[in-house]
Amino acid sequence: MKQVIVLNVNGEPYTVAVYPWQTLNEVLREEINLTGVKFGCGSGDCGACTVMVDGRAVSSCLTLAIEMQGKEIMTIEGLAPSGETLHPIQESFVEKGAIQCGFCTPGMEMAALNLLKNNPTPSDYEIREALAGNLCRCTGYKKIIEAVGVAGQKMKEASERKTS
Amino acid sequence: MRLSHFDYHAPETVAQAIALMQAKPGARLMAGGTDLLIKMRHAGLKLQDVISVKSIKGLNTITVDENKGLSIGATALLADVALHPDILKYYPTVAQAARGTANAQVRNMGTVIGNLCNASPAADNAPTLLAMNAEVEIHGPGGQRRMPLEQFFKGPGITALQPAEIVTAVHAPKLAPHTGTAYISLSARGQLDCTAVGVAAMIVLKGKACEEVRIFISSCGPTPVRALKTEAIARGKELTEAVIEQAGNQAAGEVKPIADVRASAGYREKMVAVLTRRVLSQAYTRASE
Numbered sequence: 001m002k003q004v005i006v007l008n009v010n011g012e013p014y015t016v017a018v019y020p021w022q023t024l025n026e027v028l029r030e031e032i033n034l035t036g037v038k039f040g041c042g043s044g045d046c047g048a049c050t051v052m053v054d055g056r057a058v059s060s061c062l063t064l065a066i067e068m069q070g071k072e073i074m075t076i077e078g079l080a081p082s083g084e085t086l087h088p089i090q091e092s093f094v095e096k097g098a099i100q101c102g103f104c105t106p107g108m109e110m111a112a113l114n115l116l117k118n119n120p121t122p123s124d125y126e127i128r129e130a131l132a133g134n135l136c137r138c139t140g141y142k143k144i145i146e147a148v149g150v151a152g153q154k155m156k157e158a159s160e161r162k163t164s
Numbered sequence: 165m166r167l168s169h170f171d172y173h174a175p176e177t178v179a180q181a182i183a184l185m186q187a188k189p190g191a192r193l194m195a196g197g198t199d200l201l202i203k204m205r206h207a208g209l210k211l212q213d214v215i216s217v218k219s220i221k222g223l224n225t226i227t228v229d230e231n232k233g234l235s236i237g238a239t240a241l242l243a244d245v246a247l248h249p250d251i252l253k254y255y256p257t258v259a260q261a262a263r264g265t266a267n268a269q270v271r272n273m274g275t276v277i278g279n280l281c282n283a284s285p286a287a288d289n290a291p292t293l294l295a296m297n298a299e300v301e302i303h304g305p306g307g308q309r310r311m312p313l314e315q316f317f318k319g320p321g322i323t324a325l326q327p328a329e330i331v332t333a334v335h336a337p338k339l340a341p342h343t344g345t346a347y348i349s350l351s352a353r354g355q356l357d358c359t360a361v362g363v364a365a366m367i368v369l370k371g372k373a374c375e376e377v378r379i380f381i382s383s384c385g386p387t388p389v390r391a392l393k394t395e396a397i398a399r400g401k402e403l404t405e406a407v408i409e410q411a412g413n414q415a416a417g418e419v420k421p422i423a424d425v426r427a428s429a430g431y432r433e434k435m436v437a438v439l440t441r442r443v444l445s446q447a448y449t450r451a452s453e
Contacts, residue, residue, distance in 0.1 A: 020172030020214070023201075042165050043202045044270045056243070056272040062201050063273065066172055067218065114268055132353075133267025 005069040009034065010078025018065045025049045025060035028075060036076035036106045040135070047134030050107035050114075051075050057114035059133075076106035079113065088154035089113060089147075098147035100138035108134050112148045120156040122149070167204050170211045174219040178303050178332060181215055185328035186305060188213040193330060195239055196274035198266070199282045223332060228254055233338040238331060242271040242279070242289075255336060257292040257345040257364070264288055264349060277331050280316070283323045283387070284358070286426075290317070290388045291364030291380040292347040298336040304329035317387035340376075342369040344451030346443040349382070350435055352426065359383050360427040363415070363439040367447040372402040374448070379440065384419035384432055391418045394440060403448040408441050415440035 002017040009032060016031045028034045028051070040048030042061050049061040052074040079087045086094070089109045099105050108131065115122055115130035122130065127148045136144060173191070175181040185191055191213035194200045203209040217223060217238055224239040228250035236245060236258075245251060246263035262276060265288040279289045280300070290313070298313045305328050313334065316324050325331070339345075349362035362382035368375045377398045379391040394415040401407050421432035 019169070021167040021169050023167065026166075042205050044198055044266065044273075047267070047269060050269055053272075057269050058272050059198075059269045062196075062198050062270075064172070064197065064201075064216075067174075067216065111268060114272075130268055133269045 003066060005066065007032070007065070007068055007073060008071065009073045010075060016065070020064065020066050022065045023061055024051065024053075024063040024065045024068055024073070027065040028060060028073075034075050034077050038103055038106060040103075040107075044133070045135070046104075047107040047111055047131075048104055050110040050134065052110055052113065055117070057110050074110075076109060079109060088158060089116070089151040092147040092151035092154060093144070096143045096147035096150060098140060098143040100136070100140050104134060104136040104138075108136070108144055112151060116148070116152045116155055120152040120159075122152060124149070165205050167201060168210050170204075170214045173213060173215045175215065175217075176219050176221060178220060178223075178330060181217060181220060181330055182303060182305055182328050184213075184215050185330070188215070189327070191215050193217055193281070195278040196241070196270070198270045198274040199278065217330070226251065229338075231338060232335075234258065234336040235333050236276050236335075237333050238277040239275055240277075242266070242274050242276060243268070245276050246271060254339070255296075255345075257347050258289075258296075258336065261289050261292045261347050261364075264347075277334060280313070280334060281323060281325075281331055283317050283319070283321050285317075285320055285385060285387055286359040286362070286383040287388070288349060288359055288362065288382075291362055291382045292345060292366075293334060293336060294380040294388055294390070295345060295347075295364040295366040295378045296336045296339065297366075297378065298334050300331050301333040301335060302329050303332050310335070314390065319386045339366075340368050342451050343367070344369070344447040344449065344453075346446035346450065348439045348443055348446075350427075350439070358426060361421075361432050361435040361439060363436060363443050365440075365443040365447045367398075367403075367444070367451045369448075369451040372452075373400055374398050374403060375400075377444075379415065379443075381415065381419055381436055381440075383426070384421040384436060389419055391415045391440070393418055398444060403444060408444050411444055412437035412441040 007014045038048035040046035044059045051060045223237045225237045227235045242262045251259045276289045299310045345366045347364040349359040351357040366378045377395045382388045397411045416433045416437040421429045423429040
């Protein structure tokens with residue numbers, strides 16, 4: 001039986017009727033039309049479906065939508081502060097050429113955010129560890145790792161500007 | 165690929181969960197869902213009922229008590245165990261094992277107890293808790309009981325749980341002074357893939373000699389395996405290079421691994437020797453500090 005729930009996605013409430021077996025991934029893509037979140041492996045290995053739930057990166061393909069009532073969900077569409085400005089993570093991915101086909105990018109950037117919000121100056125090892133659950137089949141990892149490092153610097157500088 | 169259809173239940177108390185399990189035979193408990201939903205999507209598991217334990221209040225607690233030791237509740241996330249300041253301080257190997265489980269996303273969803281209850285011989289969180297003589301707390305229709313984790317694993321995916329029973333927590337005792345622990349696992353893709361071989365050890369020192377030694381090996385049998393004869397080699401002795409070498413060889417002889425997609429049997433045996441040497445050496449050093 002379908003249950004009506006309210007999903008808070010990127011700051012907006014969406015009322016949706018979901019079956020218990022529908023994943024957050026399916027509901028985001030098919031009911032709310034947020035197709036930035038991808039479906040890859042369906043088993044938590046590839047990270048393409050990564051979204052933030054209450055500030056933590058999770059695999060939306062292994063999350064039941066029915067359990068998401070009252071949670072704050074952020075997808076790649078909600079990362080940039082406005083339609084015109086890119087988030088430092090997005091900016092760095094563009095600058096460093098860390099985007100090839102783009103399929104892994106939304107998940108990569110969510111995983112990067114998961115790391116950088118607590119640790120804006122990660123070591124190379126920490127970046128690799130944080131992105132270990134995200135696969136890029138264009139095999140462009142080097143530039144992605146560089147981009148995450150630069151993004152951390154930018155986020156740190158931005159927050160220092162804010163507090164000074 | 166869609167999940168097959170099921171009814172979803174979200175009890176708010178342990179008693180409700182037990183009653184639901186009694187009312188719905190064949191139902192499965194789910195915490196993070198990072199094992200169960202994969203089995204449903206990719207391995208053809210069909211369930212009529214899924215009972216989520218995430219809404220049960222109070223099960224997500226982690227406590228480190230000076231006298232009672234460590235308790236990890238059934239819905240405490242791997243990520244929270246991995247980063248818990250007191251676990252990092254007093255039970256660093258427990259935090260390390262949690263941090264070495266899967267990837268960041270799965271650690272934000274999955275639980276230590278879920279990892280134990282799935283009873284994979286490769287479960288990353290089992291060997292170190294076994295080495296520390298941890299116990300699981302079980303609630304069921306007959307009441308509450310505690311069981312040494314050592315008696316909990318019965319085979320791949322099989323535990324000692326009776327019908328309608330639920331594990332609510334795992335408890336590790338307070339570690340004696342001069343205790344050292346270590347865990348090392350190997351897998352194909354960093355820490356991410358299922359562990360191909362893992363070894364954990366706990367050593368309690370009296371002077372320079374090992375008063376107590378516990379060694380558990382994962383992914384080399386239907387359950388994590390206790391290396392009793394290897395422990396006997398080290399017990400009562402100072403861990404010299406010769407003793408460590410002998411212990412490593414004994415440990416390799418104490419397992420009968422199979423060959424599978426993750427490693428050949430021969431590689432596993434060789435690595436058991438290597439990892440046993442390393443964890444004994446690490447645990448010994450830590451116990452001496």
